[in-house]
Amino acid sequence: MMADIEGTSGDDTLTGTDANEKIEGGDGDDLISALGGNDTLEGQNGDDTLTGGDGADKFEFGAGHDVITDFNIAAGDVIDLDGLAEITSFEALMATGADTDGGVVFTFSDTRSLRLEGLTLADLTAAGFDFDDDDEDDEDGEEVHFQGTNGDDDWDGTELDEISLGNAGNDHLDGQGGNDKLWGGAGDDTVLGGTGDDRIAAGSGAKTSNDIYAGGDGDDLINGGHSDDILIGDDFGDNTGVGVDQMYGGLGDDFLVAGSWTDTNADKKVDIDEIDFSETGANTMYGGKGDDTLVGSDGDDVLGGGLGDDIFIGNGGHDAVFGSLGDDLLIGGSWTDTNGNGQVDLDEIVAGDTVGNHMYGGQGDDTVIGTDGDDELGGSWGDDILWGNGGNDGLFGGDGDDSVNGGAGDDTLYGGKGDDTLVGGEGADLFAATRSPGDDVIADFEIGIDTLDLSNSTRDFGTIEDLLANAEEIDVDGEVALSVDTGGNTSIVLMGLTLETVVDADIIY
Known part of the structure; x- marks a missing residue:
C-alpha cells in the first residue's frame, strides 16, 4: 500500500488528518503527528519522534533512536518490531529495556533505540507488540536467526545451526557451535565460524570493507569480498581447527591462511606472529583477483591464484600450488616473519619440509621454490625462476627464458621453450x-x-x-x-x- 503522506531525505514535519492514514518519514530526523484515525506511522531512517493521536495506531520501528510520545496499549496501539530479527518475544524485548526519567528506553544497539514517553516497564504487555516470529530470509531464502543493524553489532551464536546477517557496520559475529551460515555485510567485520561445518561470506554490498573471516573447527567454506580480506581456516587458538576448508579470496589483495589464529593482544586484528601454521587439515584456497598471499598448513593443501601477483607458501604436507596469471612467488617450505613486517622475504623461507609438492607458475614471470622433499616444479609461461632445494626434484621450465636450479638431490631438469639456464646443483x-x-x-x-x-x-x-x-x-x-x-x-x-x-x-x- 502506498503511503498517504511521504517524507523526504531531510528532516520533515508531517501531520495527518482524522482519517486512517499511513505516514512514512523517509530519511532524516522526522516529526510525525497522525492526529485522528487508525494510522500507521513509520519513521524509517533517522532519529524520529512519532505521535499517533486518537485511534488504534500502529508504529513500525525503523533505524535510529526513535521516540513515541503517546503509546497506549489500552487504545489498541501496537509497535511493529518485525525489523529486529533478534527480538522475537516479549521477554527478549523486556531484556533490552530500562525505566528512565519520563519513560521507558529499549536499547537494541549503539545505533538503534526506542523510547516510550510517560510509561514504565510495568505498564507494558505483550499485546502491544508484534515480533519477528517467522524470522527473515538470508540470501539463499533460508531462515535468519540474527540480523544486525547498520551499526557495529556483536553477536554470539549457540550450539545450534544458525544463520546470521551482519549488515552494515563493523560487526563481530561468532557462530560458536553448529553448522552456521554467517554473512558479514558492509563494514570491516570479524566473522568466526566456531565449531561445525560453517559457511562464511562477505554478503551482498560489501565492496569497500576489509574483513577477517576465521572458519574454526570443521569443514568450512569461506568467501572474501571485494576488498582486502583476511581468511583463516581455523578460529582462535583454543580450537584445534583441523578440517577440510575451502577459501576463496574474491576481489582485493587478500591474505588466506590455513592455520590457526590466537588474538594474543585482544585487538581483533591479525598479526603474523599470532598465526600457528601447524594445523593438519587438507585445505583448498584460491586467491581470486588482486595481489594475494596464500599460506597452507601442515596438511595436503591446494593453493590457486588468479589475477594479480600472488605469493603462495605451502608449509608442510603434499601440496598442489598453481600460480595462474601475474608474476607469482610459489614457495613449498615454511615462512617465519622474522622482520615483523607481514611481508615475505626470501631469507625468511625455510625449505626444511621433506614432503614433496607439485607447484606450477602459470602466466607471468614466476618464482617457484621447492622443499627438501621430492618436488615437481613447473614454470609454464613467462621468464621463470625454479629452485628445487633438497630432494630428487622434477623441474620443467615451460615457455620463456627460464632459470632452473635443481639444488641438492638427484634432479631432472627440462628447459622447455625459450633460452633457458639449467643448474643441477649437488647430486x-x-x-x-x-x-x-x-x-x-x-x-x-x-x-x-x-x-x-x-x-x-x-x-x-x-x-x-x-x-x-x-x-x-x-x-x-x-x-x-x-x-x-x-x-x-x-x-x-x-x-x-x-x-x-x-x-x-x-x-x-
Missing part, C-alpha cells in the same frame, strides 16, 4: 633435451655424475660420434663450452666441456 642430475625451440645452457654438468638425455631431441642421436658430429667448442665469456645442435632450432651448451672431455657413458641417446 647426480639428469638434463633432458626437448623438441621445443630455444638455446639452453647447462651451467654445471659434472662428468661421470650427471646425465644428458638426448632421446627426445629433434635430431636423431644414436652414438657418441653423432653427438660429436653436431657439436663445436665455443667461448662463453672467456670459458670454454661445448655447443650441441639438437635440431629444430634448438641447441644445448654444456659449460666447461670440450670435444675431448665429453663421455659416452653420460649420454642417453
Whole structure:
C-alpha cells in the first residue's frame, strides 16, 4: 500500500488528518503527528519522534533512536518490531529495556533505540507488540536467526545451526557451535565460524570493507569480498581447527591462511606472529583477483591464484600450488616473519619440509621454490625462476627464458621453450633435451655424475660420434663450452666441456 503522506531525505514535519492514514518519514530526523484515525506511522531512517493521536495506531520501528510520545496499549496501539530479527518475544524485548526519567528506553544497539514517553516497564504487555516470529530470509531464502543493524553489532551464536546477517557496520559475529551460515555485510567485520561445518561470506554490498573471516573447527567454506580480506581456516587458538576448508579470496589483495589464529593482544586484528601454521587439515584456497598471499598448513593443501601477483607458501604436507596469471612467488617450505613486517622475504623461507609438492607458475614471470622433499616444479609461461632445494626434484621450465636450479638431490631438469639456464646443483642430475625451440645452457654438468638425455631431441642421436658430429667448442665469456645442435632450432651448451672431455657413458641417446 502506498503511503498517504511521504517524507523526504531531510528532516520533515508531517501531520495527518482524522482519517486512517499511513505516514512514512523517509530519511532524516522526522516529526510525525497522525492526529485522528487508525494510522500507521513509520519513521524509517533517522532519529524520529512519532505521535499517533486518537485511534488504534500502529508504529513500525525503523533505524535510529526513535521516540513515541503517546503509546497506549489500552487504545489498541501496537509497535511493529518485525525489523529486529533478534527480538522475537516479549521477554527478549523486556531484556533490552530500562525505566528512565519520563519513560521507558529499549536499547537494541549503539545505533538503534526506542523510547516510550510517560510509561514504565510495568505498564507494558505483550499485546502491544508484534515480533519477528517467522524470522527473515538470508540470501539463499533460508531462515535468519540474527540480523544486525547498520551499526557495529556483536553477536554470539549457540550450539545450534544458525544463520546470521551482519549488515552494515563493523560487526563481530561468532557462530560458536553448529553448522552456521554467517554473512558479514558492509563494514570491516570479524566473522568466526566456531565449531561445525560453517559457511562464511562477505554478503551482498560489501565492496569497500576489509574483513577477517576465521572458519574454526570443521569443514568450512569461506568467501572474501571485494576488498582486502583476511581468511583463516581455523578460529582462535583454543580450537584445534583441523578440517577440510575451502577459501576463496574474491576481489582485493587478500591474505588466506590455513592455520590457526590466537588474538594474543585482544585487538581483533591479525598479526603474523599470532598465526600457528601447524594445523593438519587438507585445505583448498584460491586467491581470486588482486595481489594475494596464500599460506597452507601442515596438511595436503591446494593453493590457486588468479589475477594479480600472488605469493603462495605451502608449509608442510603434499601440496598442489598453481600460480595462474601475474608474476607469482610459489614457495613449498615454511615462512617465519622474522622482520615483523607481514611481508615475505626470501631469507625468511625455510625449505626444511621433506614432503614433496607439485607447484606450477602459470602466466607471468614466476618464482617457484621447492622443499627438501621430492618436488615437481613447473614454470609454464613467462621468464621463470625454479629452485628445487633438497630432494630428487622434477623441474620443467615451460615457455620463456627460464632459470632452473635443481639444488641438492638427484634432479631432472627440462628447459622447455625459450633460452633457458639449467643448474643441477649437488647430486647426480639428469638434463633432458626437448623438441621445443630455444638455446639452453647447462651451467654445471659434472662428468661421470650427471646425465644428458638426448632421446627426445629433434635430431636423431644414436652414438657418441653423432653427438660429436653436431657439436663445436665455443667461448662463453672467456670459458670454454661445448655447443650441441639438437635440431629444430634448438641447441644445448654444456659449460666447461670440450670435444675431448665429453663421455659416452653420460649420454642417453
